[in-house]
Amino acid sequence: MRFTKETFVTAFALFSLFFGAGNLILPPQLGFLSGPDWWLVALGFALSAVCIPVLGILAHARIQGGLFEFASKVSPLFSLVYCILIYAISVALPSPRTAAVTHEMAIEPLFNSPPLLTSLVYFSLVFIFVINRSKLLDLIGKWLTPAILVILVMVIGISLYDFPFHFGGNGFQSPFSHGVLEGYQTFDAIGAVVVGGVIIVSINLQKKERTYELKKQLIGSSGFLAGLALLSIYTGLILSGALLHESFPADISRTELLTGISRLTLGKTANVFLSLLVSLACFTTAVGIVTGASDFVRSRFPGHPRSYLYTAIAGSLLGIIVGQLNVGIIIDLALPALMFIYPVTIVLILLNVAPERYSSTLVFRTVIITTILFSIPDFINSLGISEISERSASWIPLSDYSLGWVIPALVVFMGTNMIYSRKGRNQSGG
Structure with a gap:
């Protein structure tokens, strides 16, 4: 496994495309409610939110095609229906959720602006990044991801250093399976099959001479590094939530808990750092989702050069509309879709590797x-x-x-x- 500068840039881009709203707000509450069993919850969460997504990237490294090729072995019709469902769910739920989380945690506390304004500005910027997709890896991998990682390491490091290793009671009957199911809400298995295709197209657009084996090695090594970073961050956030169980009321919401942890660790600068962290983490995920959907539509209508642009516009408009909803509402709406499509996605990933x-x-x-x-x-x-x-x-x-x-x-x-x-x-x- 070779690690070059390009490997790290691609790994940073993968991490950033994965690490969005759910990845940020779910782990701390898992730790907060799990008490001494935080490590069991972390194992379950890692299975569905790290291992399966990394295998999805490795599957893409092997196939080196888009999402349609991912499911085509079942049948072309099934693959088409599956792709439409995946992109419809992704654009309608996790992508707008990133705007909702950004508003509740980053914008509203500082500016008290309406959610419509946030989602409008947010998805206007998403659209600009999507239509400049040839520069996507460099923009995300070189600039946005390092900023996300620095802030996350600060929050986790201060939590582990400053607070004693005492835990509260366990609120889960089955910590491991609860961690697995909560990992569904990150959408990372779906993210793997979507952003894996985005990475493939982005690498091909760089117009560098690469053999199949070189591309496979680049994507595989990058996926491994991105998974290692995700595992470290998730474990750190879960443990941080478990250590701070005495600092917050038992019924605290996911977003309020993350805000509270940031204030305890980063002090007076917490609002600024948290706003930056949330905005960057959520934004890169939304860009990856809308880009993946636009790539797919363009691949289905090769004779229509504007199909990519029109899909990017539609995805951004839907994001503006749904992104005004409360985060909790979007999470509740996503559950039925996840319980149906997630098992199929996991099985497709495993079969493809x-x-x-x-x-x-x-x-x-x-x-x-x-x-x-x-x-x-x-x-x-x-x-x-x-x-x-x-x-x-x-x-x-x-x-x-x-x-x-x-x-x-x-x-x-x-x-x-x-x-x-x-x-x-x-x-x-x-």
Whole structure:
């Protein structure tokens, strides 16, 4: 694994495109509520918000195509529907959420301005970055990410140095699975399949002579470094929240907790530093999402050169409209969509990094169909209809933890491969 200047710039860009609203406000509250079990929550959160996304980047390094190629082994029609769902969800929920978090934590405390003004200015700037997408890696990787990392390290470092290692009570029945499910809310698995494609296109736009292997090495090494940085920051934020359990009321909101931790660690300058941190972290994620959606539409309509521009405009306008909502409302709205699309995305990532002999077209199709079917009870439960999930919990393993799709998908993966390999041996023997 080689680490060059270009590797670090690309890794910084990947980290920044991943690290947005949810990545910033979710970990501290997880630690705050988990007490001495903060490390179990951190492990679960790392699984869904670090390991799976990094595998998604490694899958893109192998495929070196867009999101459509990511799911095309199931079928072209499925891939098209999946892409539309992913980009629709991304542009409608996590992208506007970044503007809502920026307003609540960075703008309103300093200027007391209306959310409409914030989202209008915010997505106007997003649009400017998106239409200058050939400069995206340099703009984000060289300038924005270092500023984000410096402020985060300051907050975490002061928390660990100044506060004693005493913890409150644990508020979770199952800390590990709660960490896994909370990791869904970062959208990082979805982010991996979206921004991985953005990175591929950005590297190709640099017009440098690179072989398939060189690009694979660059993307793989960058993904590893970005994942290492994410793991360190998440663990630090979760532990910081756990250490400061006595400093805040038990019912404090996610955004209020992060603001409070920043004030305790950074003192009088907290508002300025926090405003800068939140704005940069959220902004880069929104840029990555709108850029990915615009790239996809342009790839589907190659004969229409303005399709990229029109998608960027539509994504920015939708961001302005939804970005005015409260952060909590957007998180609640996102849950049903996540419970349906996230398992499919995780399985696609794992299948795309699996060796070719274990990931045939038949395996892709059977495992994805199984995952969709066994995700339905969790999806229905997220809509507030608990009867189906209660019945399914009695016969589907892990259904109590909203992970009912895991065992069936694994069993079908192993069973299909056994049948496929036995069929291959029989044919070669005959």
